[in-house]
Structure formats: structure tokens, C-alpha cells
Amino acid sequence: MSEYGVVLFHTTSSAMRAEKTLLRQGLAIKMIPTPRQFSSDCGLALRFEWSRQDAVRELLAGARVEIAGLHPHG
Numbered sequence: 001m002s003e004y005g006v007v008l009f010h011t012t013s014s015a016m017r018a019e020k021t022l023l024r025q026g027l028a029i030k031m032i033p034t035p036r037q038f039s040s041d042c043g044l045a046l047r048f049e050w051s052r053q054d055a056v057r058e059l060l061a062g063a064r065v066e067i068a069g070l071h072p073h074g
Contacts, residue, residue, distance in 0.1 A: 005050040007060070008038055008068040015044040021063040027052060035073060047073070 009015040015031065022029045027048060034045045048056050050072050060067055 003050045004047050004073050005053050005056070005070055006032070006035060006038065006073045007046040007048065007056065007070050008034060009042040009044060010066060010068050012042050012044060014066050015042055015046065017063065018046055018060055018065045018067065021059055021065060022046065022048070022056065025055075025059055027056065027059075038071060041068065 007018060009018065019029065019031055030047045032045050032047050034043055038045070053070055057070060
């Protein structure tokens with residue numbers, strides 16, 4: 001089974017901008033409710049393949065999307 005990661009956000013608008021940014025670059029992502037084990041100001045998170053964590057981090061930084069963190073999620 002593939003290991004996934006989640007991107008956490010402070011705001012819903014950041015989550016929506018991140019989704020648009022990553023989809024535009026062709027990454028396989030999915031908007032999900034923030035998993036219970038993670039604390040976040042926003043109830044949304046983006047799930048992605050953990051092996052793509054560097055690309056996700058770089059793309060979001062380049063688009064100046066503020067994130068609360070990236071975490072592995074089984």
C-alpha cells in the first residue's frame with residue numbers, strides 16, 4: 001500500500017489555492033477532511049503520495065501558498 005502525506009492549512013482559502021496549484025501541475029491529490037490526529041485551524045487537508053513531498057513543498061512555496069505543515073499519513 002502506498003504511503004500518503006497530508007498538507008495542513010491555516011485557512012480554507014489556502015487549501016483551495018493549494019489544490020488549484022497542485023492540480024495545474026498534474027499531481028495526484030485529493031481534498032479531505034483534516035485527519036483527527038492532526039491539529040489544524042482549517043478543517044481541510046490535501047492528501048498526496050508521500051514520495052512526492054519535495055515537489056509538493058516546492059510548488060506550494062513557489063506559489064506562496066501558506067501551509068501549516070506536511071505530514072506522513074499511512
